Amino acid sequence: MSELARWRKYRWQLIYGEAFDPAMQMALDEVLTYRVGRGERPPTLRFWEWTAPAVVIGRFQSLRNEVDLEEANRYGITVVRRITGGGAMLTEPGRVITYSIYAPPELVAGMSFQESYAFLDAWVVEALRALGIDAWYQPINDITSANGKIGGAAQARRHGAVLHHTTMAYDIDPEKVPRVIRIGREKLSDKGVRSAERRVAPLRQQTNLPRETIQEFLIRTFAERHGLEEGALRPDEIDEARELVRTKFGTWEWTAILP
């Protein structure tokens, strides 16, 4: 089956617009993954809007090894833990573009995990290239370009579905990132010079386009490639996510599960 035929087997639904706080974003990812896994909602593409800045750490990261909690607190940055692996990132409203794909496992059947990362972000690389950026997929999970790294993805296979989410830098504050996120020397050991590794090439700098324009272009690319229908979060999905914030994603027990 061709790559496009795989996508086109499903009726994709779009969720876009409403802003949520960081813990709610984590909870929505879990709820929507679960719903798609149970067949209670169609395969879905969700673009995120943030109400507050956050450091989002990976499922298997040590909280204190990754985040300077005092600095994060000083900047008013919330720290949350997501259900997918991967590394810590700083997200601020208007400064990143983040989306999630909630899909049945059949979409990536027969692929290795590594292959599925590139497959699930191929439409984005295509869109960025159409915007004039020399972008490509850098295994395992990075979207990069001739000018530097643009973003990274993470996946979880849970509740009978695949969750794949990606965050791209639109207009990051280069001063702030190293103040709140610790990057050790060992991590840079195979990447050459420290400054080169840290080089991020945000989309604003590469396109001069407003964030909304880029986001709308990404959505249009997905729609033309795979088909996409307007959708919305259902009230019961939002309620369930709020409950998960209360019992899990908003609790210290979860955020510091690996202190």
Next chain:
Amino acid sequence: MQLQALPRKPPALGTLDATLEWKQFALRRAPGSERMHGEYKTPGGKLVQVDLDVVDGHLRNVRVTGDFFLEPPEALDVIAGALEGAPADASEEELAHRIAQALERLAGRVELLGFSPEAVARAARRAIS
């Protein structure tokens, strides 16, 4: 470990033994044991960090963290658990073997992406030595 009376404040710098004692109390660790930390990044992959104690020549309280990908997430406890109690002089190969065997015993599919039993074993060895 027996609870000791907590020194009211950290001792002055320079009194090394007293400082260590206070630290060990603060970390709730038995005197004579020290929390060890090692890291290893798989080339082209992800970072693994291992924290552990060596008690009476064996690895204890092993914790494995990092920016790797792992399915299912509960397999993390199996990986750390596989190193629990291993002799502190076990080779990297032996430690990797323990992890691989423990993962094989798990029912269902386990996926490690960006790291491996060998990478965890190397980080653990680095923590010990």
